[in-house]
Amino acid sequence: MASKKSASNKTLSMKLLVNSKTQRVLYAEGGKDVVDFLFSLLTMPVGTAAKLLTADSMVGSVGNLYSSVQKLDDTYISCDGARKALLTPFGGCGSDKLLQLQLPEPVSESAVLYRCNNGSSNCRNYVTKPLVEPADGAVGSGVPRAAGAGFVQGIVTYTVMDNLKVAPMSSISGITLLNTFGVTDIGSLKEKTVQLGYTEGLEILKASLQSKTVLTDVFLGKKTKE
Numbered sequence: 001m002a003s004k005k006s007a008s009n010k011t012l013s014m015k016l017l018v019n020s021k022t023q024r025v026l027y028a029e030g031g032k033d034v035v036d037f038l039f040s041l042l043t044m045p046v047g048t049a050a051k052l053l054t055a056d057s058m059v060g061s062v063g064n065l066y067s068s069v070q071k072l073d074d075t076y077i078s079c080d081g082a083r084k085a086l087l088t089p090f091g092g093c094g095s096d097k098l099l100q101l102q103l104p105e106p107v108s109e110s111a112v113l114y115r116c117n118n119g120s121s122n123c124r125n126y127v128t129k130p131l132v133e134p135a136d137g138a139v140g141s142g143v144p145r146a147a148g149a150g151f152v153q154g155i156v157t158y159t160v161m162d163n164l165k166v167a168p169m170s171s172i173s174g175i176t177l178l179n180t181f182g183v184t185d186i187g188s189l190k191e192k193t194v195q196l197g198y199t200e201g202l203e204i205l206k207a208s209l210q211s212k213t214v215l216t217d218v219f220l221g222k223k224t225k226e
Contacts, residue, residue, distance in 0.1 A: 011197040012037065014160065016219060019181070021188045025162045025215040026181055032154035034196060035166055039151040041205055045089040049209070052202060059210050163212040194219050 015029040046062055055063035055070075069086045077083050152158070159169040159177070167173070183189065196204075200218060207214040 011195040016192045028160040036150035047089045
């Protein structure tokens with residue numbers, strides 16, 4: 001017996017400091033959860049990135065390799081499992097699970113309900129659902145659960161630059177950054193809080209492979225040349 005339930009829409013938030021004159025993100029403030037997600041992109045195999053972004057949207061030639069493996073006839077595959085190993089490499093998981101460890105996609109999923117089956121008519125009227133989640137947090141993914149302990153400590157707020165350089169934040173570093181950017185008109189600076197969900201996560205992944213102005217490209221929708 002099974003019923004449908006909606007997955008929770010888990011989103012993270014960041015505060016952007018935007019120069020309204022140039023329409024550039026100077027830097028962002030984010031917590032442990034944001035930095036854990038950004039660092040988790042380093043654990044993603046190239047084959048998984050190509051799968052998530054689709055081969056056609058990949059910059060360079062990696063997308064062509066991915067498409068070639070997809071289209072190659074079984075006659076030319078050397079052994080069972082070789083195609084799967086290339087298209088859904090270990091650590092990347094076949095159902096986008098790596099990204100979902102931090103940013104689960106808001107889709108409906110089946111909730112399995114278990115019915116007592118010991119033969120008693122009264123007992124069979126009761127149903128329950130599993131209470132214990134698998135240790136890796138994703139069934140069959142083979143991926144360690146990154147969302148548990150994560151990668152960084154949660155004792156400070158972090159500065160995330162437009163090019164994704166990350167460092168612990170302090171009041172002194174904030175002033176230094178403004179001087180580095182040559183900001184003289186404080187009135188031109190605007191704070192903008194943005195939500196980082198599954199869709200934005202994919203956009204950040206794609207932009208991180210193409211651009212040095214990732215936050216500007218994703219959250220302000222403007223391609224800026226260095």
